[in-house]
Amino acid sequence: GQSLEQPSEVTAVEGAIVQINCTYQTSGFYGLSWYQQHDGGAPTFLSYNALDGLEETGRFSSFLSRSDSYGYLLLQELQMKDSASYFCAVLMDMGRRALTFGSGTRLQVQP
Amino acid sequence: ETGVTQSPTHLIKTRGQQVTLRCSSQSGHNTVSWYQQALGQGPQFIFQYYREEENGRGNFPPRFSGLQFPNYSSELNVNALELDDSALYLCASSLRTRNTGELFFGEGSRLTVL
Numbered sequence: 323g324q325s326l327e328q329p330s331e332v333t334a335v336e337g338a339i340v341q342i343n344c345t346y347q348t349s350g351f352y353g354l355s356w357y358q359q360h361d362g363g364a365p366t367f368l369s370y371n372a373l374d375g376l377e378e379t380g381r382f383s384s385f386l387s388r389s390d391s392y393g394y395l396l397l398q399e400l401q402m403k404d405s406a407s408y409f410c411a412v413l414m415d416m417g418r419r420a421l422t423f424g425s426g427t428r429l430q431v432q433p
Numbered sequence: 434e435t436g437v438t439q440s441p442t443h444l445i446k447t448r449g450q451q452v453t454l455r456c457s458s459q460s461g462h463n464t465v466s467w468y469q470q471a472l473g474q475g476p477q478f479i480f481q482y483y484r485e486e487e488n489g490r491g492n493f494p495p496r497f498s499g500l501q502f503p504n505y506s507s508e509l510n511v512n513a514l515e516l517d518d519s520a521l522y523l524c525a526s527s528l529r530t531r532n533t534g535e536l537f538f539g540e541g542s543r544l545t546v547l
Contacts, residue, residue, distance in 0.1 A: 326475075355534030364437075364538040365476065365523070372533070409475050413534040418489030419464065419527060421534055423475030 324348045326424035328410055333430045334400055342395045342427045344410035352413040354386050354393045355421060360406045368395065368408075397429075405431045437539035439524050445545045446514050454509040454542045456524030464488070464529045465507040466536065467499060470521040482507055483529055511544075519546045 326346045334340040344354065353372035357365040369377055371386035371393060383396040397404055407428050411421040438457045446452050458465050464483045468476035478491035482501035496512040505526070511518055521543050525536035 352532075353534050357538075362540075364540045365536075366538070367535045370534045411475070411534060415489065416532065418481055419529070419534075419536075420466065420478040420481060420489055420491065421476075421536065422478065423468075425473075425475050 324412075324414070324422050326410055326412060326422065328408075328424045328427045330425070331428045331430070333432065335432050336400055336402060338400050339396065339398050340400060340429065342397075342408050342410075342429070344393045344395075344424055346391050346393075346410070346412050346424075348412050348414050348422060350414035351388070351391075352416050354384070355411045355413065356382075356384055356395045357409045357411060357423075358406050359409065359426070365409065370413075400431050402431050402433070405429060437524055437526050437537050439522075439539035439542050441542055442540070443543045443545075445547060447547050448514055448516060450514050450546075451510065451512045452514060452544060454511075454522050454524075454544075456507045456509070456526075456539060458505045458507065458524070458526030459537045462526035462528055462537065463505055464527045465501055465505060466525045466527070467507070467509045468523040468525060468538075469493075470523055470541070472520075476523055479509070514546045516546050519544060 356368040359365040369384035386393045407426040411423045466481040467479040470476040480490040521541040
């Protein structure tokens with residue numbers, strides 16, 4: 323079967339840096355996405371890595387190592403509004419464009 | 434540019450009933466996917482529609498069915514509702530030509546089955 327593992331909860335303080343890891347075992351792999359979801363809200367796209375390496379978008383960066391089946395999301399200069407759930411998701415089938423999601427990491431940012 | 438909109442936002446049904454959920458995709462997007470998100474879990478892929486045809490299905494029984502219309506809007510139908518169908522149903526739109534894992538989600542329809 324397919325599996326994506328990520329920590330269930332992470333707590334950090336405002337201004338800090340936090341890394342959310344994701345390891346995956348899937349039958350196909352085209353890329354790794356990250357989504358943010360606030361309580362009661364829609365998942366919103368943060369990043370997509372198809373190749374090994376680091377992608378930076380403002381305060382957020384995402385890393386992928388295909389050989390290790392591993393990726394992470396790095397959030398810098400944490401703000402209270404970053405408190406949300408973060409999901410990694412694998413694009414397994416380019417034809418279907420269906421994403422397989424992990425169970426999510428709940429990030430709590432404290433003052 | 435309008436985003437993905439879904440209706441209704443909340444609804445309550447009883448076991449055995451049928452439900453139809455609706456989705457308007459983001460302007461210009463030709464592909465619509467539906468996901469089920471149980472409380473505390475990640476979204477699970479139900480199926481995807483492209484050019485008004487089903488273009489892939491996840492591990493969901495045939496009582497989950499859908500439609501896509503010429504304007505790219507979509508419906509999700511669930512027959513013979515079960516208690517385990519209680520979840521947030523998310524619609525996501527995308528452009529088929531973009532080779533990325535970027536989907537645009539609506540805020541979902543929260544279904545409670547009693």
